[in-house]
Amino acid sequence: MPAELEDAMRKAVHLEYWNLFWSSTIIIAMGLVLGQSQTMKTAWIEDTLGLVPPVMFLLAARVEGKARPSKRFPFGFHRVNGLGFFVAAVALAAVGAILLYDAVSALVAAEHPSVASIFVFGHEIWLGWLMIAAQLYSLVPPMIIGRKELPLAKALNDKLLHTDALMNKANWLTGAAGLFGVVGLGVGWWWADSLAAAVISLDIINDGIKALRSATAELVDGAPRALSGPDLSEDAQALCDRIRTEFPGSTVRLRETGRLIHVEVHDHHPPEESRHPRSYWPGDSDRSWRIAQVSFIPPTDDDHCATKQGK
Amino acid sequence: MLPRDPAGTTDRVSRDRSFKVGFADPDAVSDPRTKALIQNLEARTDATATIVDSTGEALLKHLADGNVDLAIGRFRSDSPWQTDVAFGPALTTHGRSADALELKAAMRNGENRWIMKVERASRAVAEPGAND
Known part of the structure; x- marks a missing residue:
């Protein structure tokens, strides 16, 4: 973990504990009044799923901050964050698909959800x-927490935290759609409940697929992706251009491990003077911590190898 | 005033001053709580109950299709029909734990205003502790 990120990381961890607390109160409140409503069920499952990103973030932050490289894990645990991101993305996409199936099935079968009465304080x-x-x-906490998470996710270049901010946005949108569904049920529109649930499910699937594309790209050593989606990261592209300009004729390959970028410069010898990897960063030096490593792979002299082997 | 019925059961009962009741099992007919529920509901809706000649699963199918407004019978608390119809609170309970049979009314799913009306009537005539 680069030293300059420690303060932002501490704030993010603190915020995620609050996120877990407020999300739990929403899950309990929604769970107590679920009834037969498809909208309520979908919104409740989405709220419950919303715990996955903060839990994964806190686990990843703990491992990333505390665990040191070892004989079994010689490269350390920079990728734990990416693994957490992948798990969160799979959970989002899979559950979104199941909920969409439920909602569409209910619509096709023209199910009329019953919402009964209960006794409260007599x-x-x-x-x-x-x-x-x-x-x-359920609208209020995710709206506030999501807004607070976004600047921290940008400062930390943390896709997991960014996914959580998106999840919080999805959660309060879900609350708004859910209101439509329940009010619709009340006025006798039996279809409003399933329709609202289907719209919410589509939003969950959309977030899940976007996150899955980015998470998969990192796991298969794809070029660094933008924080907010599967497009290529602009600062990584600028870094690639800068290195290509400095080492003409080279092939530059970038990959991401968590929040850090690793650079391989192929077919070029390293510069004679010793340089810190951060010296290659093209933009704001406050973000130069993004470069973890710059490696040079000199051109292969095939003729020389062949001669040596012949001897 | 919410909720309303998608198929307008409450409005129809109020307009026609009549609602259709069936008995899911023969034992339900003779239970005094059944009679009390029907009388209470008649008073609340200012309508008269018309008894339909249908029992068992055929009755519940009629209920789910909207041909009957109320089905009264003894059902298990985990009845397989609980997703197809809406059950009201138990009027009385026979037996214990999982095997217990609850005498209760079933309504067409989604008719939330009607369901609330029957629930209110059921609570008014239920045996004390029947839903504990």
Whole structure:
């Protein structure tokens, strides 16, 4: 972990603990009033799934911060964050697909969800009112936490944290769609519930697929991807151009391990003077921690090898 | 005022001053709680119950299709019909734990205003502790 990120990482860890706390209160509140509503079920599962990114982030931050390279893991644990990102992405995409299937099945079968009444403090109340209250409550924490996460995700170049910020955005959008579904049920639109659930599911799948594309790219040593999607990262592209200019004729390959970039310069000898990898960073020096390593692979002299082997 | 019924059961009962009731099993007919529920519901809706000649699964199918407004019978708490119809609170319970049979009303799924009305009537006539 680069030293200049420690402060931002501490804040992010602190924020994620708050995220877990507030998300848990939402899950409990929603779980108590689920009923037969497909919208409520979908929103509740999405809220529960929303725990995956912060949990993975906290696990990854712990491993990344504490674990040292060992004989079994000589390159350290920079990629733990990427692994967490992959797990979160798979969970998002898979559950989104299941929920979409449920919602479309309910729509096709024209299922009419029943929302009964319950007794609260001696008063009979339609469960739908409590569902609406739970949905309204579920809008607030993710809206605030998601906004606080975005600048930290950018500062740390943390895709897992960024996915969590997206997840929080999806969660409050889900709350808004869920309100439509429950109110729709109340006014007698039986289809509103399943329709809202289907829209929410599509949003979950969209987030999941975007995250999965980025996570997979990192796992197969793809070029560094942007924080917010599967497009190539702009700062990594600028770095590639800068190194190509400095070492003409070379082939430059970049890959990402977690938040760090590794550079291989093929078919070129290293510069004679010893240089810190960060000296190659083209933009704002505050972000130069992104470069972990620059390796040079000189041109292979095939004739020389052949001669040596012949002897 | 929410909720409303997608198929307008409550409005129809109010307009026609009549609702259709079936008994899922013969024992339900003679239970005094059944009679109390029907009378309570008649008073609440200012309508008269019309008994339909259908029992068992055929009745529940009629209910799910919207041909009957209420089915009263003894059902297990984990009845396989619980996803196809909406059950009201138990009027009385026979037996213990998982094998217990609950005398209760079933309504067409999604007719939330009607369901609430029947639930209210059921709670009013239920044996104390039937839903504990």
